[in-house]
Amino acid sequence: MRLEPITWERLTGALAAHLDALAPADGGPWLKVAVDGAPAARPGDLAERVASELRLRGRDVAAVATSGFLRPASLRFEYGKEDPDAYYGGWFDTGALWREVFGPLEADGTGWFLPDLWDPVADRATRSPYRRLAPGGVLLLHGPFLLGHWFPFDLTVHLRLSGAALARRTPERWTLPAFERYEAEVAPADAADVVVRADDPRRPAWAGLP
Template identity: 75%
Template sequence: MRYEAITWDKLAEALAGHVDASAPGDGGAWLKVGIDGPPAAPGAELAAALAEALRARGRPVHLAGTDGFLRPASLRYEYGKQDPDAYYGGWTDTGALWREVFGPLEPGGTGRVLPDLWDPAKDRATRSPYVTLPPGGVLVLHGPFLLGHWFPFDLAVHLRLSPAALARRTEEPWTLPAFARYETEVDPAGTADVVVRADDPRHPAWTGLGR
């Protein structure tokens, strides 16, 4: 895989330009972008920069993270607080994401999405009000393991860390087997439309668009 050096700002601008150009001319559909990567990668920061660049182009944006759609602690920690298999497949409420985020953005949908569902710190529902993303708007969703659920992304970006960099920068080392499993089962670098090498967050590199 061939990479070219780029800055995070230029990356966000390039992605925003591609998404804006891909939108239908009648503004009658929603586009969905996934920023996939482990917590050790700056996925949330890239997603925020992309959202800002899209808004500067006049695109309404709904920015969301999977950390707002975690399951209750009783389900996440059913097999202990440090079970990598549960972390991989049981922490995120993917059903809620389909129902509350992706479903309303399907053709003929209402555009009425839920910003988040569960507060993991307080371990209770957030009770956030629904927001409406106008037709022609863009969903930007960030989080780990996004590419293993068949979410209907129009553009999928994977932030890749080498095993050594991931081990060095991961604050919760017990999660590392989950990311190894993700590599084996999903091959995110081979699945994504764009891959960003983020071993050194100061010097990202990417594969470009249309690879």
């Protein structure tokens, strides 16, 4: 895969322009976008940048973090607080994402989605109100392990870190085997539509748009 240097500003603009062109001008179906990456790659930062640019273009946008859809502590920590296999396959409530986020944004959906479900600090439901995403709006779902679940994304962006960069920038080193498993089982750099190398946070590089 050939990667070319790019700035975060240019990357944000290119992704926003691409999504704005994909979204229907007169409302209609919602676009669903994955910004996939380990916490060390800061996928939420890119999602928020793109969301801000799309709002300037007149699009309704929702940037939703998978960290708001964690399972209760009793389920996440069933095998201990530092089990990489549980982190990989058992921490995130994919069923709730299907039900509360993707379902309402299907072609015949209402557009009323839940921005978050569970507060991991208080270990209780957030009780956040539902929010309506206007027709033609864009969902930006960001977090780790987003690919490989058959989520109905219209565009997938993967922030890639080399093994050395991931280890260097991840304080929770016990999670590293989970990301190794993700690489082996899902191969996100091959599965994603857009790949961004973020080893140096000041100098990203990307493979361009599909």
